[in-house]
Amino acid sequence: MKLLTIAASFDQEITDRSMDNRSDIWRGVDTIKARFIDLSDRVWGMPEVCYTEARSAAEHLAELRHQGFRITENVAGIPTAVMGEWGEGGPVIAFMGEYDALPGLSQEAGVAEHRPVETGGHGHGCGHNLLGSAALLAATAMKDWLAENKVPGRVRYYGCPAEEGGAAKAFMVRSGAFEGADIAITWHPHSFWEVAVTPSLANTRADFIFTGRTSHAAASPHLGRSALDAVELMNVGVNYMREHMPSDARVHYALLDTGGIAPNVVQAHARVRYSIRARDLPGMNELVGRVSKIAEGAALMTETKVEMKIISAVSNILPNTPLEQALHRVMEELGPPHFDDADKGFASQIRATLSDKDIASVYYAIGMEPTDRPLADFLVPLDAKRNPLVGSTDVGDVSWVVPTVQVHAPTVAIGTPFHTWQVVAQGKSGHAHKAMVQAAKAMAGIGIKALMDPELIKAAKADLQKRTAKTPYVCPLPDHVAPPLTMSVA
């Protein structure tokens, strides 16, 4: 902490001192950022999907050890989940990182054309290489600041695997891993520089496993009962349900087992995975019930048997107004990343691979008319007239038990759709590195603000209390469901 030279009034003193804290911590981020940019690039180069992030988690663990955090491995019984804590007493500020990749998105870095490194290989199509590394950078800068200024307080870094479909944070919340945290801070790569205020959908992934009876499809079709027919009928039934569900609900499916490759063998087994999403848990549970009735109907029609197996589930995100407002002020003070001509040049090449609709769609989400800028150089107003187009995230479950806030930082050319090769291609770019450092500064900035201002933590907790008073958190994971550690290898 700097000694104060100008202090016109007590209020002024508080403001000036907290400004000083933030500029100190931002300098701290700059001092150590190179290690974390390297970490992000290394994780980019070892893309590992859903619960198989052994090397990526080991990289994060090694950095936590190097920085002197107290380590908890195997969080919630998940081998690729890790937690580090540093400090004593005071409030507990939690930073959450991710490092899982996506299947099928292998792509070279730094080129503006689709060029897989390895056909069918994985890739960081959601930018989680940057996500985990910048969250660890923020946690480390905060730890250094606490050490230097001898301020009581604890900082935690949660290394969270399997955000893409594995709901790791929901399992971690269920196991009590977030107990004791006063606030939770994270970020996500994005087109824009803003406080993340868009809601997310509660989401359950469930497999419907049909069993029939095999038979010769020409000689004795009347003796066979087709599990594949049942899957087809179930999908038709669900497609008819669509008209009669809330317009913001989403239901989609993937065929995991179609029963074999021979049309002349009646398919005795088939499996379809559903993702069933709604704006809140009661809405989602109702839809899960309806989809499961349709599955039973399909089994009845085909004289097959059906078993429903929940794979994972996440809650919707609860906003936190005091934290969002405080973070917005921090991001205003900090400003967007400063991109240079090389950054803008590469982003313009990526932009040329996008359609006008891709670009219009992200501007529509923040209620703005499209511009020609390749990269975001402005802060989206907190009260922008948003038209959110939303997915789901396991950050949702954390937000129900700990006041949570998230940064969006512009790691990609404006309009880049996520889960595409273009995100992977930009994952080690100059603009992604600058945006990840800026995200770390915003996270460390709000972290230090909360740590030094007990009123902010109190207000954040009161906001959470108010939002959950009538609808307490009920974990969407049934008790018997364990983390689906082998879901991506099955």
Ligand SMILES: Nc1ccc(C(=O)N[C@@H](CCC(=O)O)C(=O)O)cc1
């Ligand atoms: N800031 C973001 C957070 C999540 C996602 C995302 O694509 N999540 C997946 C994961 C879904 C889940 O966890 O249930 C999805 O919506 O399909 C994208 C941006």
